[in-house]
Amino acid sequence: MDGFSNFDFVLWGFLATLVVSALIVVTKPYHRKLSLDDMDGVQKFHSTPTPRIGGVALLAGLVVTWLSQTGETKALFGWVFLAVSPVLAFGLAEDITNKISVKVRLVATLSAGVLFVLLTGSSIEKVYVWWFDFLLANPVFSIAFTAFAIASATNALNIIDGFHGLASGTVLLMLASICIVAWGADDVVLFNITLSILAVTGGFFVVNFPFGKLFLGDGGAYTLGFLVAALTVLIPARNPEISPWISPLILSYPLTELVVSISRKIRRKGHHPGQPDSFHLHMLVHKFYAHRLPEKLQAESIRHALTSLTLWIFPISSLILVSLSGFTADFAIRSIIGIFIGYLIIYFLAQRKNLD
Numbered sequence: 001m002d003g004f005s006n007f008d009f010v011l012w013g014f015l016a017t018l019v020v021s022a023l024i025v026v027t028k029p030y031h032r033k034l035s036l037d038d039m040d041g042v043q044k045f046h047s048t049p050t051p052r053i054g055g056v057a058l059l060a061g062l063v064v065t066w067l068s069q070t071g072e073t074k075a076l077f078g079w080v081f082l083a084v085s086p087v088l089a090f091g092l093a094e095d096i097t098n099k100i101s102v103k104v105r106l107v108a109t110l111s112a113g114v115l116f117v118l119l120t121g122s123s124i125e126k127v128y129v130w131w132f133d134f135l136l137a138n139p140v141f142s143i144a145f146t147a148f149a150i151a152s153a154t155n156a157l158n159i160i161d162g163f164h165g166l167a168s169g170t171v172l173l174m175l176a177s178i179c180i181v182a183w184g185a186d187d188v189v190l191f192n193i194t195l196s197i198l199a200v201t202g203g204f205f206v207v208n209f210p211f212g213k214l215f216l217g218d219g220g221a222y223t224l225g226f227l228v229a230a231l232t233v234l235i236p237a238r239n240p241e242i243s244p245w246i247s248p249l250i251l252s253y254p255l256t257e258l259v260v261s262i263s264r265k266i267r268r269k270g271h272h273p274g275q276p277d278s279f280h281l282h283m284l285v286h287k288f289y290a291h292r293l294p295e296k297l298q299a300e301s302i303r304h305a306l307t308s309l310t311l312w313i314f315p316i317s318s319l320i321l322v323s324l325s326g327f328t329a330d331f332a333i334r335s336i337i338g339i340f341i342g343y344l345i346i347y348f349l350a351q352r353k354n355l356d
Helices: 008-026 028-035 054-067 071-097 102-120 130-136 139-159 166-184 188-208 217-238 246-250 252-267 281-292 300-311 313-324 329-355
Strands: none
Touching: 008 028, 008 054, 008 188, 028 071, 054 071, 054 188, 054 217, 071 102, 071 188, 071 217, 102 139, 102 217, 130 139, 139 166, 139 217, 139 252, 166 188, 166 217, 166 246, 166 300, 166 313, 188 217, 217 246, 246 252, 246 313, 246 329, 252 313, 252 329, 281 300, 281 329, 300 313, 313 329
C-alpha cells in the first residue's frame, strides 16, 4: 500500500548508490582504460584522471529502490525507469567508448521522451496560452512537444555538469522542489518516486562533492536530467490543480543555461550551437575563483566547491519560490523571469570580473 509512512526504499536506494560509487572509486586501477575521463578539451577542469561512470552507480541505486517499493509507486516508477533506459544506455556507451555522437544521444533522448508518454499516458496538454493549448489539443503535437521539452531539460542538465557537485547538487534541490509540490498536492505516489530518486542522487553526491572522486558522465547526467524532467511533466498531468508553469520554475537554472548557451553560440561566427565552448556561467565563476584565491587555497577541489556553492543560488531560489508560489501560474511566471534576469546579471558580472 502506498503511503507516507514507510521510507525503507530511501535508505536502500541511498546505500546501494553509495556502495557502488565507492567500489568504482576503489577499483579504478582495474577499469581505468574504460572508465577514466581524459583531461583534454575546453570543458575539462580536473587535473586527475577520474572515473566518469557514475551512471552505473545510479543504475544500481534505481534498481534497488524500485525493488523496495510496492503498489502504484512501484508500477509508475517502473514505467519511468523503462523510459529512461535508452538515455542511460547511450550515455554509458559514450562514457566508455567516446564514440556516440551528440546527434545519436539527442535522438535517444527524444525517443525516450516519446516512450515516457506512451508508457505513462502523461504529456503536456495545457500551458494556459490559448493558441498553444489549441495545438496541444492534437495528441501527436502534445507527444512531440513533451518529448522535445524532456529532451531539452535533459541536455540542459548535462550542460551544467562540469564541477564537483554542481549538477548532482542542483538535481537534489530540484527534486526537493518537486517533493514540496507533491506533498502539497497530496500526491503520495509522485512524492515517493521523487524521494527515491533524491536518495539515489544523494548516494552519488557524497562521493562527488567536494573532492570529485567520481563523475556523473553522460550516462549519469542524462539520466538524472531525464528523470527530473519526467517528474515535472507528471506534476500537472497527475494534479491539474497545479499550474504547469511550476515545472519550468523548478527547472529554471538548467533551462536558462541552455537558452543563454544556444543564443551565445549562434551569435558567435563559425560556432555551431552543439559545439562546446568555455563561456558557460559555471566556467566563468570557476575562472574567477582560480584567479582570485590566495595561492595556498589553489586546491582544485576548493575552487570546484566554491563554484558549485555559488551557482546553487539558482536552484535554491527556485526551491524557495516554489514553496511560496501557491502553485499558481502568475507567481511562477514572474519567478521564472526574475531568475532569468538574475542569471544574466551574474553572467555579465562574471564576464567583467574575468576581464579585469
